[in-house]
Amino acid sequence: MLISLAVDYRHANVATRERFHLSDARIAKLYAREPNSVIRELVCVSTCNRSEIYAWAGGADPATPAGFDHAITALARAWMGSKTEARALLAVAKKRGGLDVARRILRISSGLDSQVMGDGQILGQLRESYRQADAAGTAGSVLHRLFDTAMRTGKRVAAETGLHAGRRSxxxxxxxxxxxxxxxxxxxxxxxxxxxxxxxxxxxxxxxxxxxxxxxxxxxxxxxxxxxxxxxxxxxxxxxxxxxxxxxxxxxxxxxxxxxxxxxxxxxxxxxxxxxxxxxxxxxxxxxxxxxxxxxxxxxxxxxxxxxxLHIPVLAAEELRKAAVPAAEALVEAELESFVEWVSAAAAREAIRPLAEALTEICRRELTFAAGDEVAEHATSRIVAKLLARPMTKLRTAVAHGEALHAFTMTLDSLFAGPAPVPVKAPRAKRRAP
Missing domain, CATH: 3.40.50.720 (NAD(P)-binding Rossmann-like Domain)
Known part of the structure; x- marks a missing residue:
């Protein structure tokens, strides 16, 4: 599940933002931390008006309230380094999960959630934040996809709407x-x-x-x-x-x-x-x-x-760009839908992965024995795809309806993950002497 913690200009004054600012030293420490089962992916975003961390959480099902609280607390502890400071951060930070996280980063990249609406610098700042996380190896497949979608959204809003007209930084x-x-x-x-x-x-x-x-x-x-x-x-x-x-x-x-x-x-x-x-x-x-x-x-x-x-005079300048907001928001929602579809498919693929790997291994081994490597490779992919087509459709629909796949994934993992068991032959009965 996507989660995020944010301290920004909308709900925290300069002194508060200063206390929790994601400095280079803090970001380096976050990126150097050992990966664990709770926070699996991480990208830090630090600008003059915000400090935010985007993460992909695992472990106990983060889609449940208890799982979400556990993941958010772990993220705050990683940010601040101590339980006391983490509690102080959680008291002022904005906590988001799931779809709200994806929508948030897309609105930021488009300039809709900047202190200066249509801020022309924010897209470059997000790109640099993502580049640092990528170099540190803390951004995995989900956050790669999320930030790629955010970059594309920002470019489309700038090119296709008037949101960036006039002064914008x-x-x-x-x-x-x-x-x-x-x-x-x-x-x-x-x-x-x-x-x-x-x-x-x-x-x-x-x-x-x-x-x-x-x-x-x-x-x-x-x-x-x-x-x-x-x-x-x-x-x-x-x-x-x-x-x-x-x-x-x-x-x-x-x-x-x-x-x-x-x-x-x-x-x-x-x-x-x-x-x-x-x-x-x-x-x-x-x-x-x-x-x-x-x-x-x-x-x-x-x-x-x-x-x-500066935020006060900025509000007046925003009036000039408000006419472009509906078009920009429509672009954000369209890109958000494409990201959600990808996540749904990814979640379904991950849930069914143990079964897919087990089927692939069995098909490849048996077909190689019967028809050789070349035929086996081609036939295996076709057979497995056909077998899993219906389950994949059901799982993608379940994800789209907000159903959690954690229990299902654990069951398949326990049944099919790891090497296939070697069949034990029954001992042959001893022949009686005539």
Whole structure:
């Protein structure tokens, strides 16, 4: 059964998301764990607005309430590493199972469940999350199929609907927020800290909105130089971060750092030294965990807008794309139906696998003895397919109606799995002497 745990912007604030954030270290630890009978497949999704784990669960039938709770608890324990922290996670996380999990990831990939409706970056983030799980060997056949379906759904929604029209990324919305605050960015100095995908989106949108004095800062100087050339700005060394921010009107932080990079004391000192201590400064924090020290919110002249604050103006922009929602949702449901059909067939195939393997082995052995290898291989597949056609249809129908196949699978497994028993010949009766 598919299960998922999620901590996202819809039901958890920035501080809560920060506590349970799926950092690179947490994901690496999850992917390095020993596989077990409960959590059989695993993909972690971590973005600025969500931390989610998708899993395929086995063991005790996860379709039952008790089995679902057991699997979800095991997933939370793997995420947090201790029972206490797992309980804290379960108190705030959204728990999903079955069809709701598949629908969730398809809606995310299409941009329907993003903080910015139609977010153009989310599909790439999902693709990278799936790639990491695939490289770690934690995504099996079910999650391979699920994420493949999600990628296809996202591409179809982007190509066939207007959901992605206009600004559609957190970075672009942040640039618009700065523009609305100042009215004209032509005379404002803007510092962008972090030149990854979000930082690039911010810088490009700032240029479109008229910003002329854009300073790019990144730990890797070549990346900052490349982006500076593209947007007509200048690159500054990372060591000058606080001085550059102190001299700016707007600073936008979008790095992958696990702790604040714009620090309270360093920025206060830099503003005093630069003579800008009383000047207004807008700090836009687009990172998760947060990159701007929250204590800076109490500094005179400094205003902080984090991901939660940006959500308010984002809602207004969504109105422009709402007309495309019905078409996007119809595509999601169509792709969801195809995935459900595949899962139904897969569940039926897995349930009947012990019988299929036993029949195949018997047919192949007997036909090889009677007619040779070539005839046996061809005939075996035809015979087994014909024998199993009716059972497969019945099982697929049962799965489609929500019936659990766990007991049936266990029965077939006990009857047919493993090597065929070797028949024991009865001892020949001794002949009596005449």
């Amino acid at each position: 957190v970075g672009a919305e942040a640039a618009a927020h700065a523009h609305q605050r100042f009215g004209n960015l032509a005379h404002a100095r803007v510092v962008v800290v972090g030149c990854g995908k979000t930082g690039q989106s911010v810088a490009r949108q700032l240029q479109k909105l008229g910003a002329r004095d854009i300073v790019l800062i990144n730990r890797s100087m070549p990346r900052a130089l490349t982006l500076a050339d593209e947007v007509g700005g200048r690159a500054a060394p990372y060591e000058a971060l606080h001085v550059e921010v102190a001299m700016s009107d707007v600073a936008i932080a979008a790095t992958a750092a696990s702790e604040p990079v714009v620090m309270y004391q360093q920025l206060r000192t830099a503003r005093e030294n630069c003579g800008t201590a009383t000047y207004p400064l807008l700090l836009l924090d687009l990172s998760m965990p947060r990159n701007v020290d929250p204590a800076l919110g109490g500094v005179p002249g400094v205003t902080i807008a984090d991901l939660d604050a």
